Amino acid sequence: MIAELGHITLIIALALSVLLAVIPMWGSYSNNALWMSSSRSLATGMFVFVAISYGCLTINFMESDFTVAYVAATSNSILPWYYKLSAVWGGHEGSFLLWMLMLAGWTFTVACLSRSLPEIIVARVLAVLGFLSIGFLLFMLLTSNPFDRLLPDTPSEGRDLNPLLQDPAFIFHPPILYMGYVGLSVAFAFAVAALLSGRLDSAWARWSRPWATAAWAFLSLGIALGSWWAYYELGWGGWWFWDPVENAVFMPWLVATALIHSLAVTEKRGVFKSWTILLAIFSFSLSLLGTFLVRSGVITSVHAFATDPERGVFILAFLGLVVGGSLLLYAIKAPTIRATATFSWVSRELFLLLNNILLAVLMLTVLLGTLYPLIADAMGLGRISVGPPFFNLFFVPIILTLSLLLGLGAATQWKSTRGERFSNLLLIPAVVSVVMGIVVASLYGENFAWKGALCAALGAWVMSVTFTDWWKKAKAKRGSTIAQLFNMTPSFYSMALAHFGLGVAIIGGGLSSVYSVQKDVRMEPGETVSVAQYDFKFEGMLAVDGANYRADRGQIHVSKDGEFITILGPEKRHYLSGGNMMTEAAIDSNLARDLYVAMGEHLGEGAWGVRIYVKPFVMWIWLGVLFMGLGGFVAAADKRYRSKTKRSNAPQASAISAA
Amino acid sequence: MSRLKLFLPLFIFAALAALFWKGLSLDPRAMPSALLDKEFPAFELGVLKSPNTIHSRDDLLGKISVVNVWATWCIVCRVEHPYLLKLAEQGVNIVGVNYKDNPEEARAWLKELKDPYTYSLMDRDGRLGLDLGVFGAPESYLVDTKGVIRHKHVGMVDDKVWVRDFQPIIDEIKAAAL
Numbered sequence: 055m056i057a058e059l060g061h062i063t064l065i066i067a068l069a070l071s072v073l074l075a076v077i078p079m080w081g082s083y084s085n086n087a088l089w090m091s092s093s094r095s096l097a098t099g100m101f102v103f104v105a106i107s108y109g110c111l112t113i114n115f116m117e118s119d120f121t122v123a124y125v126a127a128t129s130n131s132i133l134p135w136y137y138k139l140s141a142v143w144g145g146h147e148g149s150f151l152l153w154m155l156m157l158a159g160w161t162f163t164v165a166c167l168s169r170s171l172p173e174i175i176v177a178r179v180l181a182v183l184g185f186l187s188i189g190f191l192l193f194m195l196l197t198s199n200p201f202d203r204l205l206p207d208t209p210s211e212g213r214d215l216n217p218l219l220q221d222p223a224f225i226f227h228p229p230i231l232y233m234g235y236v237g238l239s240v241a242f243a244f245a246v247a248a249l250l251s252g253r254l255d256s257a258w259a260r261w262s263r264p265w266a267t268a269a270w271a272f273l274s275l276g277i278a279l280g281s282w283w284a285y286y287e288l289g290w291g292g293w294w295f296w297d298p299v300e301n302a303v304f305m306p307w308l309v310a311t312a313l314i315h316s317l318a319v320t321e322k323r324g325v326f327k328s329w330t331i332l333l334a335i336f337s338f339s340l341s342l343l344g345t346f347l348v349r350s351g352v353i354t355s356v357h358a359f360a361t362d363p364e365r366g367v368f369i370l371a372f373l374g375l376v377v378g379g380s381l382l383l384y385a386i387k388a389p390t391i392r393a394t395a396t397f398s399w400v401s402r403e404l405f406l407l408l409n410n411i412l413l414a415v416l417m418l419t420v421l422l423g424t425l426y427p428l429i430a431d432a433m434g435l436g437r438i439s440v441g442p443p444f445f446n447l448f449f450v451p452i453i454l455t456l457s458l459l460l461g462l463g464a465a466t467q468w469k470s471t472r473g474e475r476f477s478n479l480l481l482i483p484a485v486v487s488v489v490m491g492i493v494v495a496s497l498y499g500e501n502f503a504w505k506g507a508l509c510a511a512l513g514a515w516v517m518s519v520t521f522t523d524w525w526k527k528a529k530a531k532r533g534s535t536i537a538q539l540f541n542m543t544p545s546f547y548s549m550a551l552a553h554f555g556l557g558v559a560i561i562g563g564g565l566s567s568v569y570s571v572q573k574d575v576r577m578e579p580g581e582t583v584s585v586a587q588y589d590f591k592f593e594g595m596l597a598v599d600g601a602n603y604r605a606d607r608g609q610i611h612v613s614k615d616g617e618f619i620t621i622l623g624p625e626k627r628h629y630l631s632g633g634n635m636m637t638e639a640a641i642d643s644n645l646a647r648d649l650y651v652a653m654g655e656h657l658g659e660g661a662w663g664v665r666i667y668v669k670p671f672v673m674w675i676w677l678g679v680l681f682m683g684l685g686g687f688v689a690a691a692d693k694r695y696r697s698k699t700k701r702s703n704a705p706q707a708s709a710i711s712a713a
Numbered sequence: 714m715s716r717l718k719l720f721l722p723l724f725i726f727a728a729l730a731a732l733f734w735k736g737l738s739l740d741p742r743a744m745p746s747a748l749l750d751k752e753f754p755a756f757e758l759g760v761l762k763s764p765n766t767i768h769s770r771d772d773l774l775g776k777i778s779v780v781n782v783w784a785t786w787c788i789v790c791r792v793e794h795p796y797l798l799k800l801a802e803q804g805v806n807i808v809g810v811n812y813k814d815n816p817e818e819a820r821a822w823l824k825e826l827k828d829p830y831t832y833s834l835m836d837r838d839g840r841l842g843l844d845l846g847v848f849g850a851p852e853s854y855l856v857d858t859k860g861v862i863r864h865k866h867v868g869m870v871d872d873k874v875w876v877r878d879f880q881p882i883i884d885e886i887k888a889a890a891l
Contacts, residue, residue: 288788295788332722339726346733366737374730381723388719425732432735441786441813574821635795654825663825 057122060110061201067103067158068191070096074161074184078177082250090177094165097180100187101162108142108155111200115142121208124148124200130214132602132630140225141215146349147200149228153345154190156229156236161187164240164265170696171261178247179240186239189372197365217603217629217636223283227276231303234273235341238306241266241313242338245331246380249387254327259320262334264695266317267548270310271686277303278679286639291572291650291667293675296445301424302344305417309337312413314686315406323403323468328388329410335384339377340417346373347424398470405463412456419448450505457512457560460553461519479526483518490514498569509564516557520550548689555681562674570669574654578661586668588649589613595662596623603627605638608653608662612642624653624664648672753780753860754844758834761811761819768834773860777886778806779879780854781830781870782842784814785822787850793869794826800875801829809833812842812850855879857886 074096081089111124115138120126128144143149161183168176194200244262248254280300285293294300313333320330346369397403423444465471465479491511495502527546528538542550573585577592584590593609605625612619622640629636639652647670654663757769773780781797783790801807809830811819816835823833836842845854855864863882866874 288791295786297788328719335722370730370733370737373733377726378723378730381726385716385720385723425729428736429732432732574825576824655827657827663827665825 056110056113056117057119057201057203060107060114061199063103063107063110064191064195064201067100067107068188068195070100070103071184071187071191074100075181075188077181078184079181082174082177082181087173090173093177093180093184096184097158097161097165100184101158104151104155104158108151111148111151112139112142114201115139118212120210120212121203121205122200123202123204126204126209126212128213128215130212130602133212133215133220134601136225137215137220140219140228143228144215144219144224147194147198149232150190150194150198150349151200152228153232153236154187154194156232157183157187157190157239160237160240164243167696175244175247175251175253175261178250179243182243182246183239186243186376189376193365193368193372197368214629217627218287220602220629221283221287223279223287227279227283230272230279231276234269234271234276234310235303235306235344237265237269237272238310238338238341241269241310241334242380245334246383249331249380249383252387254331254389256321256324259317259327259330260695263314263317263321264690264692266310266334266337267314267686268690270307270314271683271690273303273307273310274679274686275683277307278676278683282676285672286641286650291570291639291652291665291669293566293672296423296442298424299344299348301420301445302340302347305420305424306337306340306344308413308417308420309333309340312410312417313337314689315409319403319406323397325397325403326407326410328384331384331388333410335377335380339373339380340421342369342373342376345369397468400466400471400473402463402466402468402471405459405466408459409456409463412452412459416449416452419452420445453560454508454512457516457556460556461515464519464523464553479522480519482522483515486518487511487515494565501569503568506565506568509560509568513557513559513561513564516560517554520554520557524550544688544692545694548685548687548692550685551688552682552685555678555683555685557678558674558681559678562671562676562678566669566672566675570667570672573666575664575666576657576661577664578659583664583666585666587614588619588668590651590664590666592662592664594660598625600627603629603636606653606656608640608651608664610640610651610664612649620649622649622651624651626653626656643673645673645677646670748846748862749865750861750863753854753856753862754841756834756836756841756844758836758841761809761816761823761833761835764816764835766832768832770860773808773856775858776806777858777883778808778831778856779870780808780810780856782810782812782845782847782850782852782854783833784812784850785818786814789869790851791826793851793871794829796869796871796875797829798827800870806831810836810841810845812836812847813839853879855882858890 074093077089077096078093081087081092114122114125115129116135118125118129118131118138120129124145124147128148129138129141133141141148143152161180164183165176165180168179241262244258244265248258248262280303281293284295285291313330316326316330316333319326346366349365349369461480461483462476465476467475488511491507491514494510495504495507498506524539524542524546525535527542529535531538531541571586573583575583577583579592579594582589582591589612591611591613593611596607596609598605598607605627607623607625610622610624612622620642622642624640625638627636627638637652639650641651642649647668650667650669652665654665656662753770753773755770757767760766760768779800783793797807807830809832811833813836816837819833819835823830834841839847845852851869853866853870854862857863863886864878866878870879
């Protein structure tokens, strides 16, 4: 019964989304205030019904109702309750319902938080989101209904959630990632509404900025969480694999990063308007493209869902309609008049433009690398795979150039910047970064690697530029400098946090990639192995009983110079249903290094294969992205975006005066 | 003119969409028909455990082999590995192709996870992979006693795939030999 209720509410949600796409949009053209104002209640209704539907599926999982095909495929009665809860998004159908819930949730949030916006814009934005919902709801109802029943051949037991997914990170990673992925639809809807209205002014940029930034922040956190999960769960120490599905989230993230920077320019200076619109369209298009790649089976990947060509055709058609339609609209409506606001060669605008270009180039290389196997195949060039070497070749130099320019850009001002500003602001950071590079190089002595030193120097560069900028800005203000340090605008703090985070992540990524030490050894109980000055003593195996698995847990006593550090307990898990074996690594983390131990195979007579890593600064990668995400949330929460006052006049006026 | 320029993103997208449309009808897991029931491509490669021992196609003759393309950079291979060990235990002759990989790391991997392969060819520059039309790792080829490719599977081999795709062909080859 509950499954049917879920199915019916989904159909009702579809009907509401059709109304939402049509009525307010119609009202905005016929200038009917009543029709336009229906957008908020329709958006609310859609959200409520999708939420009920989602609740129904969750109940099916909690009750282990194996008459529902999807539940039987992804759950099991002995699964702990929290994994039953997250198993809802453990497969294609349910994860799509989660996606839909997020979309309806964002739509609802826009409806709630848009009181200060003109009614016509709200109506159009919500109508565009309603249109997107039609596509996704139809897709679900026609090709991937999570509520399909398995009758009369109901299995007595479910097939279980993939053990890889039975991990706390799986409870958080997909919802947060989807929040970001789907959140980009709001920036897209604002862009389309702006094109429809021909209102491409600074006010538009100001309205869509918090939404784009919030989505970007979620996306950053979601990616970081996924990467961290892969790091400790897959048991072999990597944290980024350039897998097509990782690329599918990384591309929208790159474009969204460009978008939030470009929106800043459009809001403050009224330039780059067409470009900003295009970025908003692209960021959401790439998130749709990701959906297509993951769920259609055109590209093989570890993440790929069970695929079905029918689904591929549907998503491709929808992709064509949404992206093709919005790009057509862009071609017809985008302003052709060149922005008349001018800026000199040395100005903040120029550096933000460079930022955008580098991010766009980076996105294109990732896109090319991801699609190359497909392109080669379609052109009959045979089947070719593109591995991490290709991506690293482009990614590393571009991201390092980007951070170098970030420092220079931070010293610039809008419009034009005098040369001495650079020396004033950048002298200290330059010294700090050179010193940092030398320190790191000498720290590792004979293992010198210029890449490690360079990453450390550039990371330090970005961080110290951020601090110097903060200090100088505070000093320039009247009153006590210390007091002024804590009296900046939220937008400054958010920028500083995010840039600081980038510096942290670069140091983490660079040093952990260059200086990690790895050892694969055969260990007998009582044996000790030294890796990078740490002594790992294998004390033997314990048998452990988990909720739905049995495990052999190694006892590894870690010490350095005779001083006890910790006991690590890496596991080999045997899951009771399905008979899967899983390796559960044990990690001791701190800011300076990770000690990472994973069990290999039993080699007989009590000896085990053991894989040991010492990874310096690896936590910094995720810590850095965490800072970036926090920065995004601080910016999105900035009260100035929600003030009802006519603040929007000011930037408009300045844009005009600049023209 | 500047208006036309604005259509550029749309055209690029249209080209991409056409590519995806084509991609939908191409199955990345499907065997290029050219290689099915053809002889396994010729090769002369050293093997991981003793790089100076050269193996060639002739070594595939006379027995049924599963040729498994793997690499240490391949996440799925690691998941697939225990099943290959099980197959090897059952007496299946598995020949590895260590594809675009670092031999040091590959040897360490085999030491750690145990070695299901009768031998593993070192295809460092991916030449054999190119001849085979390798799309990515892991891939597995079923080669019969005459060195002819009878089946190709892209992605992980597990019990389901084995019973559904490999076992029937093996039974057929064995029946034909009787």
